[in-house]
Amino acid sequence: xxxxxxxxxxxxxxxxxxxxxxxxxxxxxxxxxxxxxxxxxxxxxxxxxxxxxxxxxxxxxxxxxxxxxxxxxxxxxxxxxxxxxxxxxxxxxxxxxxxxxxxxxxxxxxxxxxxxxxxxxxxxxxxxxxxxxxxxx
Amino acid sequence: xxxxxxxxxxxxxxxxxxxxxxxxxxxxxxxxxxxxxxxxxxxxxxxxxxxxxxxxxxxxxxxxxxxxxxxxxxxxxxxxxxxxxxxxxxxxxxxxxxxxxxxxxxxxxxxxxxxxxxxxxxxxxxxxxxxxxxxxx
Amino acid sequence: xxxxxxxxxxxxxxxxxxxxxxxxxxxxxxxxxxxxxxxxxxxxxxxxxxxxxxxxxxxxxxxxxxxxxxxxxxxxxxxxxxxxxxxxxxxxxxxxxxxxxxxxxxxxxxxxxxxxxxxxxxxxxxxxxxxxxxxxx
Numbered sequence: 001x002x003x004x005x006x007x008x009x010x011x012x013x014x015x016x017x018x019x020x021x022x023x024x025x026x027x028x029x030x031x032x033x034x035x036x037x038x039x040x041x042x043x044x045x046x047x048x049x050x051x052x053x054x055x056x057x058x059x060x061x062x063x064x065x066x067x068x069x070x071x072x073x074x075x076x077x078x079x080x081x082x083x084x085x086x087x088x089x090x091x092x093x094x095x096x097x098x099x100x101x102x103x104x105x106x107x108x109x110x111x112x113x114x115x116x117x118x119x120x121x122x123x124x125x126x127x128x129x130x131x132x133x134x135x136x137x
Numbered sequence: 138x139x140x141x142x143x144x145x146x147x148x149x150x151x152x153x154x155x156x157x158x159x160x161x162x163x164x165x166x167x168x169x170x171x172x173x174x175x176x177x178x179x180x181x182x183x184x185x186x187x188x189x190x191x192x193x194x195x196x197x198x199x200x201x202x203x204x205x206x207x208x209x210x211x212x213x214x215x216x217x218x219x220x221x222x223x224x225x226x227x228x229x230x231x232x233x234x235x236x237x238x239x240x241x242x243x244x245x246x247x248x249x250x251x252x253x254x255x256x257x258x259x260x261x262x263x264x265x266x267x268x269x270x271x272x273x274x
Numbered sequence: 275x276x277x278x279x280x281x282x283x284x285x286x287x288x289x290x291x292x293x294x295x296x297x298x299x300x301x302x303x304x305x306x307x308x309x310x311x312x313x314x315x316x317x318x319x320x321x322x323x324x325x326x327x328x329x330x331x332x333x334x335x336x337x338x339x340x341x342x343x344x345x346x347x348x349x350x351x352x353x354x355x356x357x358x359x360x361x362x363x364x365x366x367x368x369x370x371x372x373x374x375x376x377x378x379x380x381x382x383x384x385x386x387x388x389x390x391x392x393x394x395x396x397x398x399x400x401x402x403x404x405x406x407x408x409x410x411x
Contacts, residue, residue, distance in 0.1 A: 001138035001275035003310040003411050005378050036140040038177055038270065040312055042376050044385035046328040053230040054183040058215030058223070066208055066227045071340055078332030086332070090340045093327040097388070098374050100235050102179050102270040104142050109268045111181035114234070131383045133312065133376040135272065135409065137140050138275035173277045175314055175407065190367040191320040195352030195360070203345055203364045237372050239316050239407040241279050246405045248318035251371070272409065274277050 001137045004032035008130040012048075012120040014088075016064030020055040021130065022108075022115040028132045029103050037136015039108065042098040044129065047088040047122035049095030055115035063119065067091045073123075088121035095119060103136070138274045141169035145267040149185075149257040151225075153201030157192040158267060159245075159252040165269045166240050174273015176245065179235040181266065184225040184259040186232030192252035200256065204228045210260075225258035232256060240273070275411045278306035282404040286322075286394040288362075290338030294329040295404065296382075296389040302406045303377050311410015313382065316372040318403065321362040321396040323369030329389035337393065341365045347397075362395035369393060377410070 006028040010019055025039050041050050053059050068087075071094070077086025099116060102109045110116070118130060143165040147156055162176050178187050190196050205224075208231070214223025236253060239246045247253070255267060280302040284293055299313050315324050327333050342361075345368070351360025373390060376383045384390070392404060 001140075001411065003275075005310060005376065036142060036270075038272065040374050040376055042374070042383060044383055044388060046326060046333075046385060046388040051230045052183060052234045054216075054226055056216070056219075058218060059183075059226045059230075062214045062216050062223050062227050063230050066231075070207060070344060077336045079328075079330070079336050081332060082330075086336050089328055089333045090336050093325045093333075093337050093391075094340075094369065095231065096233060096370060096373065097326045099233065100177050100179070100237055100374055102142065102177055102268050109179060109181055111183060114181060114183040117230075131376050133310075135312065137138065138277075173279060173407075175409065188367045189320060189371045191353075191363055193353070193356075195355060196320075196363045196367075199351045199353050199360050199364050200367050203368075207344060232368065233370060236370065237314050237316070237374055239279065239314055239405050246316060246318055248320060251318060251320040254367075274275065 004134040006132045010128045013125045014122040018060035019118045032134040034136035048120040054113040091121040141271040143269045147265045150262045151259040155197035156255045169271040171273035179268045185257040191250040228258040278408040280406045284402045287399040288396040292334035293392045306408040308410035322394040328387040365395040
């Protein structure tokens with residue numbers, strides 16, 4: 001058994017941008033040289049989330065749009081007394097900061113049309129660091 | 138420390154069906170012969186999700202109904218230019234593809250009225266494979 | 275590699291209360307004497323959830339308010355034929371019962387303004403037990 005930690009660098013424009021992390025996570029699993037185990041993908045920060053989705057432009061727009069409709073940026077948020085991104089905090093807490101994907105024989109157990117995605121809800125572009133940790137044997 | 142991977146076979150009618158996986162996960166934990174650790178339940182595919190809920194018919198209907206109300210099947214989705222299940226993709230991404238449940242002394246740490254459930258949002262019945270991975274010592 | 279399990283005691287007034295668990299999880303990581311790995315925070319029971327959020331009063335109120343607006347307590351729930359907390363079950367299933375946070379060099383990989391929070395949706399105050407499990411090397 002062993003643990004390997006990789007920090008992924010992600011450029012994001014925010015505002016509901018959906019970014020595919022699958023290839024970077026897959027490379028981290030390959031490099032870790034552990035046969036079976038889990039990859040945990042975790043975003044530090046409270047205005048972005050991680051989940052899986054089919055990464056095609058339509059689904060990416062649908063996911064962003066649905067979250068903006070359910071938790072609108074122009075809603076009334078207590079957090080906006082000290083900042084401008086109350087909606088981003090609620091959207092991120094609801095989506096959750098991490099996803100755990102099992103791998104077997106060095107291969108992630110994702111479906112064919114299933115990718116690991118970061119969704120950045122914040123109101124500005126930035127460079128994000130995402131933690132990818134591999135635990136296995 | 139060790140890792141055990143089991144693939145669960147699940148028949149589902151889709152359209153928000155809620156399926157109880159607890160017994161299969163519990164059996165996988167027992168068979169793994171690891172005393173303490175975690176069970177990760179992960180669904181490959183991007184139109185179903187995994188969470189925990191009290192598995193009684195009322196909660197199952199309430200959960201499906203709430204997700205259909207929040208992200209309606211007859212909404213306007215970009216993904217529906219290439220398929221008919223845009224809502225299923227958004228619902229699944231929001232619920233998330235996996236749940237991680239700790240176990241101690243071979244026993245899952247679930248509450249008395251808490252079950253591990255798959256929710257299948259796709260628009261058709263199918264046979265699903267769910268990955269259950271046990272990591273522990 | 276090793277596994278350590280700690281049971282956190284949490285007093286909650288329910289009804290969407292947001293409780294910061296970060297310090298207790300951080301202490302559990304320090305005590306486990308494992309350098310790198312993951313902390314899994316899991317709530318037994320089906321009317322509370324765990325996620326991360328910036329723990330300041332505004333975000334806490336915004337998160338509770340958004341979930342009450344999306345899944346209202348006075349909605350029509352099948353579960354309310356046998357209890358009074360159908361909304362709490364749906365809110366909890368949607369938020370999810372657990373979060374997995376990686377740690378490196380005994381330090382949780384949280385952002386500066388990111389805390390591990392329990393959100394209790396049930397309709398009454400109670401004492402909750404939350405499982406914190408540490409796996410690593």
